[in-house]
Structures are given as C-alpha cells and as structure tokens.
Amino acid sequence: MEAQKPNSGAAPAQKKNVQPEGSKVRGIKNAFLVIVVCFIVAVCLFAFWFGHDSHFDEAGHPQDIWGTIYMGGVIVPVLQTLFLTVIVLSVERWIALSSAKxxxxxxxxxxxxxxxxxxxxxxxxxxxxxxxxxxxxxxxxxxxxxxxxxxxxxxxxxxxxxxxxxxxxxxxxxxxxxxxxxNLPIVATLTTLGTLVGLLGTVIGMIKSFQALAASGAPNSTELSTGISEALINTAFGIATGA
Structure with a gap:
C-alpha cells in the first residue's frame, strides 16, 4: 500500500497537461517586417511625392506643404518610418486587445x-x-x-x-x-526615438540657419529658410510620433 502513495501524489501533476497550450490572441509576430515596410513606404513618399517637381517653383522653393516637408532633409524618411510604424503597431495592438475581450x-x-x-x-x-x-x-x-x-x-x-x-x-x-x-515595448521605444530623432533634426536645421546668418555679407535667405524649414518639419514629426 505504501508503494502506491507516490502515484496518488503524482496524479494532479500529470493532469496539468489539460491546460491551454497558449494564447490565441491575434497579432503581428514580427514587428521588424513592419519597420522595414514602413521604411520603404517612407522613402518612396519622400523621393517620389514630397520631392516631386510639381511641389517646387523654378527657383527650387517649395510651393506647398509637401515641398516644405521635403526641405526637412534626409532625417524626414527616418521620422516618417518611426511615425508610420507607431501608427501601424498601435492599430494592431488595439485590434489584438479588442479580440482578447x-x-x-x-x-x-x-x-x-x-x-x-x-x-x-x-x-x-x-x-x-x-x-x-x-x-x-x-x-x-x-x-x-x-x-x-x-x-x-x-x-x-x-x-x-x-x-x-x-x-x-x-x-x-x-x-x-x-x-x-x-509589441508594446517596441512602440514605447519608437516613440522615444521619434522625439530624439526629431530633436536631432531640429538641431541640424538650426545649425544650417546659423551658418546662413554667419555668411559674409547679407545672409542667404534661401539657405536660412531651408534651415528653419528643416528644423520645424523635424520637430513636427518628432512631436507627432511621441504623441
């Protein structure tokens, strides 16, 4: 009779196999692919839409908001990548948490x-x-x-x-x-990066503005406005990503 006691104690442990295998909440498993796709979309928008000739006059000055965004410089695609990724993952988390209910x-x-x-x-x-x-x-x-x-x-x-x-x-x-x-830690990281990269773009734009002011003689108004535009556009995207 004593030899059978371990079996009675082991029975509850063996029944643990009845528990569910894992969560069935749907969601994006690989956020890296989302970042890559958003980067490709951001680069295409920057090169083929924001930088299109129709948004600039003959002197190369922006005529609308899209041309102004293009003047933000090469940091704009990076900020757009962060911005788009945060939007996509936020929507994905909203859908996943709604299905979890x-x-x-x-x-x-x-x-x-x-x-x-x-x-x-x-x-x-x-x-x-x-x-x-x-x-x-x-x-x-x-x-x-x-x-x-x-x-x-x-x-x-x-x-x-x-x-x-x-x-x-x-x-x-x-x-x-x-x-x-x-994906929540990734969203938190990207929002922080968006604010920091936006601040970096702002600093770079202000450096260009002060370089135009420091030029000998009359400052170049085009370079000055370009630097200010770059600073403000990058600030706007950084704030939008953080928000």
Missing part, C-alpha cells in the same frame, strides 16, 4: 459564470467560456478545469486545493500576458 460583454460573461457556479453547473460555465473566447475566457476555462479536478480529489486538503487553483490561474494568465503585451 472575447465576443460578448465581459461583465455579463462573469455574471453568467457566477450563476453557473452557484448552481454547480461546471459544464455550463465551460460552455460559456467556449462561446466567449478571448483571454479572460481562457483563464476562467483553465481555472474551471482545475476546479473540477480538485472537487473530485479526496486526497488534498482544502488549503492545498485553493493553492492549486491559484497557481492554475497564475499559469493561465502567464500564458495570455505575452500575447497581450506583444
């Missing part, structure tokens, strides 16, 4: 699960999780599976069962969190 209302879902548990209808609660889907439903479903196992277990004490349920919820939550937090 599931199909129905979370409050109603939780209330319905409570009603099922009060009537000891575990199967009904699990069916609600299947219909709801999303991260919340996945965590609740994993907890219900473990609760059903603990309810049938006559070996563990009440405190051990509660600890097992808490651990199951923590493990199920840990499986969902990477998908929910995916």
């Amino acid at each position: 599931g199909k129905g209302n979370i409050s109603k879902f939780v209330a319905n699960v409570k009603k099922c548990l009060q009537s000891n209808d575990i199967a009904g609660a699990q069916e609600l999780c299947k219909k709801q889907k999303g991260s919340v439903a996945a965590v609740v479903s994993a907890a219900l599976v473990r609760y059903k196992e603990m309810d049938a277990n006559t070996v563990l004490s009440k405190e051990q069962k509660i600890a097992t349920l808490q651990k199951e919820v923590e493990e199920a939550t840990a499986l969902e969190m990477p998908a929910l937090q995916q």
Whole structure:
C-alpha cells in the first residue's frame, strides 16, 4: 500500500497537461517586417511625392506643404518610418486587445459564470467560456478545469486545493500576458526615438540657419529658410510620433 502513495501524489501533476497550450490572441509576430515596410513606404513618399517637381517653383522653393516637408532633409524618411510604424503597431495592438475581450460583454460573461457556479453547473460555465473566447475566457476555462479536478480529489486538503487553483490561474494568465503585451515595448521605444530623432533634426536645421546668418555679407535667405524649414518639419514629426 505504501508503494502506491507516490502515484496518488503524482496524479494532479500529470493532469496539468489539460491546460491551454497558449494564447490565441491575434497579432503581428514580427514587428521588424513592419519597420522595414514602413521604411520603404517612407522613402518612396519622400523621393517620389514630397520631392516631386510639381511641389517646387523654378527657383527650387517649395510651393506647398509637401515641398516644405521635403526641405526637412534626409532625417524626414527616418521620422516618417518611426511615425508610420507607431501608427501601424498601435492599430494592431488595439485590434489584438479588442479580440482578447472575447465576443460578448465581459461583465455579463462573469455574471453568467457566477450563476453557473452557484448552481454547480461546471459544464455550463465551460460552455460559456467556449462561446466567449478571448483571454479572460481562457483563464476562467483553465481555472474551471482545475476546479473540477480538485472537487473530485479526496486526497488534498482544502488549503492545498485553493493553492492549486491559484497557481492554475497564475499559469493561465502567464500564458495570455505575452500575447497581450506583444509589441508594446517596441512602440514605447519608437516613440522615444521619434522625439530624439526629431530633436536631432531640429538641431541640424538650426545649425544650417546659423551658418546662413554667419555668411559674409547679407545672409542667404534661401539657405536660412531651408534651415528653419528643416528644423520645424523635424520637430513636427518628432512631436507627432511621441504623441
């Protein structure tokens, strides 16, 4: 009889294979490809649209906002890459987090699960999780599976069962969190880089402006306006990316 005790203790550990394999929240897995695509789009916009001859007069002065953006210099494509990437990943995160809520209302879902548990209808609660889907439903479903196992277990004490349920919820939550937090550090990094690169472009533009002012004789108004335009355009893109 003593040789069979390890088997009864090992049974709960073997049943952990019932837990979900991972989060099913959709999202962009490789943000590097998004950055590359946004860089290509930014370069194409800068070269073929902002720098098109139709946006400049014969003297090379910008006639509209697009030509003014082109005067911002080579830092503009970099800032546009950061700006476009932040927009794309922000929209992607909004869609992913919306799908994580599931199909129905979370409050109603939780209330319905409570009603099922009060009537000891575990199967009904699990069916609600299947219909709801999303991260919340996945965590609740994993907890219900473990609760059903603990309810049938006559070996563990009440405190051990509660600890097992808490651990199951923590493990199920840990499986969902990477998908929910995916790409958020990249967005935070890009917003910081956008502000810093915009500041760099501002400084470069102001240097060009002061170089035009320091020229011997009358300052070149074209070079002066070019430097100021570069500084302001880069500032605008940096602020937009940070915002």
